[in-house]
Amino acid sequence: MSDYYDAFELSPVPARGPDAVAPEPFRGIYAMPTFVTVPTSDMAASVEFWTRGLGFIELFGIPGGVIHLRRWAFQDVLLVPSDRVPEQPPAAGISFACVLSQIDPLVEACRALRPSSAADPRDTPWSTRDVEVITPENVRLVFTAAREWDPDGEEAKNLAAVGLVPPGPDRRDSGDSGDSGDSGDSGDSGDSGDSGDSGDNEEHA
Helix, strand or coil, rough: CCCCCCCCHCCCCCCCCCCCCCCCCCCCCCCCCCEEEEEECCHHHHHHHHHHHCCCCEEEEEEEEEEEECCCCEEEEEEHHHCCCCCCCCCCCCEEEHHHHHHHHHHHHHHHHHHECCCCCCCCCCCCCEEEEEEECEECCCCECCCCCCCHHHHHHHHHHHCCCCCCCCCCCCCCCCCCEEECCCCCCCCCCCCCCCCCCCCCC
8 A cells, every 4th residue: 555646636737748738827825835035135137037037927025025926836936135145056945834833843953963053033024933944965944934913913014015915814824824934825825827737726825
């Protein structure tokens, strides 16, 4: 008996073959299980490269805070302003969603193995608590957990200003787990946007 099973319907990747058609960019809002954070000192140039060069769309942006780029479902990139962009790779960080109760134990476990591997947790402007970890291979990981959502707080106002409605009592109170790290992407996976032949993913959140 195998532990594996067919779950191709979860993926936006179309069935392989010479006639495969790429899905359109996915515009639904969901809580991201994983995403890439890219620091940039020139936001306009970065947006131009990622959109015109790589085919991403600008899903939304919060002035001075973050620009959320998207290609297919689950292909999320957050551009964040920074004056400390490394001259050599890697500059990007990979983020994994978690929950608040996992943050402190993760820090303790990583520091027990490598004392300087985990930074102190920090609260973000998009209502998450993040901890950065450098692995033995020098990979920069960020584990990000949604903080309690305040519908009257600054994060909710910022998201509402760009057209993202904060979660209500009838929706999962996941905050912005990761835009999950960012995003007020705490809603249900969008009603708009087609995720492609092999998986309209309706539940990135």
